[in-house]
Amino acid sequence: MIENSLDKLEPKAIWKNFSALNAVPRASKKEERVIAFMVNFGESLGLATSVDEIGNVLIKKNATTGMEDRKTIVLQSHLDMVHQKNNDTIFDFDHEGIKMYVDDDWVKAEGTTLGADNGLGVATIMSILESDTIIHPAIEALFTIDEETGMTGALGLKGGVLSGEILLNLDTENDTEIDIGCAGGIDVTATQSYIAEPCPFDTLSFEITVKGLHGGHSGMDIHKGFANANKLMNRLLYKTNERYGLRIATLLGGSLRNAIPRESVAKVVVNKDHATAFTVALAQLAEDIKLEFATTEPTMEILIDKTDSAYATVVPVEVQENLINSIYAALNGVYRVSADFEDLVETSNNIAKVEVGADKVSIKCLTRSSVETSKFDLAHSLQAAFELGGFAVEFSGNYPGWAPNPNSEVLEVLKSIYSRLHGEAPEVVACHAGLECGILGTNYPEMDMISFGPTILGAHSPAERVSISSVQKFWDFVLEILKEIPKK
Structure with missing residues (x-):
């Protein structure tokens, strides 16, 4: 009622x-x-x-x-x-x-x-x-x-x-x-500036959307197997970029550090000759992902829409590669379970917000742990992954x-x-x-x-x-x- x-x-x-x-x-x-x-x-x-x-x-x-x-x-x-x-x-x-x-x-x-x-x-x-x-x-x-x-x-x-x-x-x-x-926590932020390049000729524009995810509390729900929209979007971009050389114009996924991201939207371009194969491959990958998460994310939607808008600029190839590879390498979810308390997550990370546009890439994470040394161990692991991709990494908001x-x-x-x-x-x-x-x-x-x-x-x-x-x-x-x- x-x-x-x-x-x-x-x-x-x-x-x-x-x-x-x-x-x-x-x-x-x-x-x-x-x-x-x-x-x-x-x-x-x-x-x-x-x-x-x-x-x-x-x-x-x-x-x-x-x-x-x-x-x-x-x-x-x-x-x-x-x-x-x-x-x-x-x-x-x-x-x-x-x-x-x-x-x-x-x-x-x-x-x-x-x-x-x-x-x-x-x-x-x-x-x-x-x-x-x-x-x-x-x-x-x-x-x-x-x-x-x-x-x-x-x-x-x-x-x-x-x-x-x-x-x-x-x-x-x-x-x-x-x-x-x-648990205590620390904010891990990775940033990288770039000079946008003109959009290549002979391309078609697409908007890829991941939405309908469960989301939730990045501490209390991190162990429940809910999907992270930023990781899913990155997976889509990684596989299709590998085969069809897409270019990212803008990307926005997630919002707050303490919320598991539920939505992500990427605007990309693909060479006209590859457009049909690109959409077919992306649709198949989307179905595979939805099948994987059918139990925990039954309302997940992955949309691939061709747009009439022509994007003026795109991210340089090297920066795009660094972004996709770094997010793939960075841990999201449970890092370690407590040995002292049954069923307690000790250490975890939430890749909370990814933003690309206006000549800057920003990745915001919240790393949590009930053990200070383990918290910084994971934070440094993330730092290493992002720095290998040319990102500047900052720690802030540390609390015990x-x-x-x-x-x-x-x-x-x-x-x-x-x-x-x-x-x-x-x-x-x-x-x-x-x-x-x-x-x-x-x-x-x-x-x-x-x-x-x-x-x-x-x-x-x-x-x-x-x-x-x-x-x-x-x-x-x-x-x-x-x-x-x-x-x-």
Whole structure:
């Protein structure tokens, strides 16, 4: 059953606040409006509200009567969301609020990301802050910025701002799990400039499109066998260039580093004498690829369209060869699986965005690992592959992982409550996503940290959705945790 209203959903407080939050555009690095929204929210409740020089918002609330002897807790979520939409969706993220609807047990968005990551965490904290009936210890509500594209909010938070002894990060996506560790990451960027050449005579123009892929979170979904549009496009170009000498005019695949790329479009030219054989060979290769990925990518489309447009310039042959060979050589996906945690990806890479045009080639990757040495091992492997192709390589945005603490006091509290509520033990895990706990721990090394959340699927893609029943389960869990925070 599909309906547009969230008004009837329980718990009403969370869905009300989530709807209000989702009416505010909040892309990473464009959080001015959502910062103002949160400041107004805190001040309207008469709570101590401040914004640091980075843009993180801190709202403090005193303990309820009888809870003054409990440890102060930090409730933490990030304000920004990944802005992704399908190519055929008309939507302006800078000016429109997310259009949501209910489909059985799921809340979804109309052709865009939903913002449940991490909007439901934010909405949960808002619901606690505004309540006059919920029992809780003293609270420091920390809303960070720019988690999705650099974690600069967490990186910029100074020591001494927080006094809490326990941090509950509400930013994981499986309601059966309690997270005690995560991967760190580093951005790997390869660039190469060129002088465009005039398009050869006697050529025909084509547009090759890869679309309809699953996409998803480049950490949490990297092991699921989903196709990467950039790697698929490169495979198409490699084989047909090898046989028919195509020339690339422009290429654009993917968008954000933390999203597995779902779409790629290449504009190419081929000699008229080879055009028919080229299209036949490309169509056959496309069918082979779709067959390979029939299980994981059932909606994949690979389109080959002859165009009437004449492309003015193309990439020089040497640069084109370097580009195709380098992307073929560069690892995408899982590099290493953890030997210490069952079924945990330790190290991976996402070839997130490839852009060719305006006399420049750019390849953007996000490399993740829960082991620092392994993270840099893979980053250097990518660097070597790209430098062999004549690319300049830059590392940036490095952030640490979060080392698990199996002896955590608050972990034992959460495990006990979960088992009591549900009659079974939770899964205690580390995840391959990047959480802010590791970064925050550099300035607050003694803080006891745990991460958990409701069930969210398809994060960082237009398939993002959240389970309604899971949100109720999560809310009940949070309320019990607040009652049982240990004494000082």
